[in-house]
Amino acid sequence: MMKRSLLIGTGSYLPARVVTNDELAQRMETSDDWIRQRTGIGQRHIAADGEMTSALATNAARGALERAGVPVSELDLIVVATTTPDDTFPSTATKVQHALGMTRGFAFDIQAVCAGFVYALATADNFLKAGQGRTALVIGAETFSRLLDWEDRSTCVLFGDGAGAVVLRSEDVEGASTAWGVLSTHLHSDGSARDILYVDGGPSSSGTVGHVRMEGKEVFRHAVSKLSNVIDEALTANGMTSDQVDWLIPHQANRRIIEAMAKRMGLPMTRVVCSIEKHANTSAASIPLALDQAARDGRVKSGDLVLMEAIGGGLAWGAGLVRIGLPTAGNQGQAKAMREEPAPIA
Numbered sequence: 001m002m003k004r005s006l007l008i009g010t011g012s013y014l015p016a017r018v019v020t021n022d023e024l025a026q027r028m029e030t031s032d033d034w035i036r037q038r039t040g041i042g043q044r045h046i047a048a049d050g051e052m053t054s055a056l057a058t059n060a061a062r063g064a065l066e067r068a069g070v071p072v073s074e075l076d077l078i079v080v081a082t083t084t085p086d087d088t089f090p091s092t093a094t095k096v097q098h099a100l101g102m103t104r105g106f107a108f109d110i111q112a113v114c115a116g117f118v119y120a121l122a123t124a125d126n127f128l129k130a131g132q133g134r135t136a137l138v139i140g141a142e143t144f145s146r147l148l149d150w151e152d153r154s155t156c157v158l159f160g161d162g163a164g165a166v167v168l169r170s171e172d173v174e175g176a177s178t179a180w181g182v183l184s185t186h187l188h189s190d191g192s193a194r195d196i197l198y199v200d201g202g203p204s205s206s207g208t209v210g211h212v213r214m215e216g217k218e219v220f221r222h223a224v225s226k227l228s229n230v231i232d233e234a235l236t237a238n239g240m241t242s243d244q245v246d247w248l249i250p251h252q253a254n255r256r257i258i259e260a261m262a263k264r265m266g267l268p269m270t271r272v273v274c275s276i277e278k279h280a281n282t283s284a285a286s287i288p289l290a291l292d293q294a295a296r297d298g299r300v301k302s303g304d305l306v307l308m309e310a311i312g313g314g315l316a317w318g319a320g321l322v323r324i325g326l327p328t329a330g331n332q333g334q335a336k337a338m339r340e341e342p343a344p345i346a
């Protein structure tokens with residue numbers, strides 16, 4: 001018997017306001033053409049004044065809990081990946097905990113910028129595998145628009161706001177059921193490349209919130225090589241090849257980076273969830289947001305093997321291989337407390 005963290009529900013939330021490339025082009029020296037060609041981005045959602053990261057996260061969390069059929073009373077931990085917390089402290093996770101009406105367990109934030117969701121998934125998975133809780137909510141949520149310098153066209157056109165969430169439930173499994181849930185996660189960081197992607201503010205350095213600064217070409221270069229390596233690492237660790245992967249769900253930073261990864265894996269773009277056109281780069285939210293949308297429109301189904309990968313400021317990067325949903329009746333092995341049929345995750 002071994003413990004596996006099964007991914008049993010997804011949810012997401014986007015602020016109502018949509019800002020198109022054309023709208024940005026009215027405010028600054030840019031064009032829909034430039035943005036689409038360089039990045040694949042067509043629009044982004046921007047949070048309303050007073051709409052905070054915790055609100056986006058709570059909405060995404062409610063959807064994930066509902067689809068998982070898990071009441072708040074069964075939650076043991078909440079991990080929120082965010083670079084844009086409501087406040088310096090307390091954590092955004094504890095605000096979500098309170099907003100959901102969860103009065104037990106524990107909640108905390110993780111900061112790994114665009115790699116935040118993979119880091120949060122790894123963290124929650126390791127808590128569950130260690131037996132420190134049975135049911136976890138893992139959220140990526142950002143109001144990245146608040147970190148943007150709207151005078152800097154080379155960065156402000158790239159990002160958007162949003163949130164995504166998943167519910168993980170730990171089960172003791174054996175046999176074929178061990179091939180379900182979070183199979184492995186792989187995390188890396190390298191502080192030496194800090195200066196190519198950072199925010200020029202912070203409570204200890206300047207006392208201001210600051211703005212995103214990025215050397216795009218350099219980040220692009222690191223992204224392609226580091227993501228290629230971590231994808232190989234994840235597949236090798238599981239004795240798998242890329243043709244076994246049903247879906248690549250990458251961090252959505254740039255369509256060209258996503259296409260490069262798909263090409264490297266030999267996957268057609270029809271097996272890649274690419275939501276950058278509609279959402280832009282939502283940092284830690286991008287993977288669970290893309291996953292939820294693909295689950296809800298029927299692309300990603302229970303039983304699908306999903307490879308997630310992301311890189312962001314730090315640099316911090318990582319990957320995770322997850323078989324989505326619950327083991328089916330046919331191969332559930334000794335897994336207890338699971339439904340007979342594969343649960344729809346959307």
Ligand code: ACO
Pocket residue numbers: 029030031034035038039113114115153154155157197215216217218219220223253254257281283311312313
């Ligand atoms: N509209 C029009 N022109 C622009 C814009 C814009 N919005 N932004 C920059 N330009 C101009 C530049 O000024 C430059 O003009 P010049 O040649 O006259 O000097 C020209 O376009 C080319 O600029 P580059 O920066 O060289 O363009 P590039 O092809 O590298 O694309 C981009 C820039 C899209 C940022 C790309 O480098 C990229 O996507 N990098 C990776 C970003 C990433 O993955 N980030 C990771 C996660 S983010 C996180 O962790 C927070």
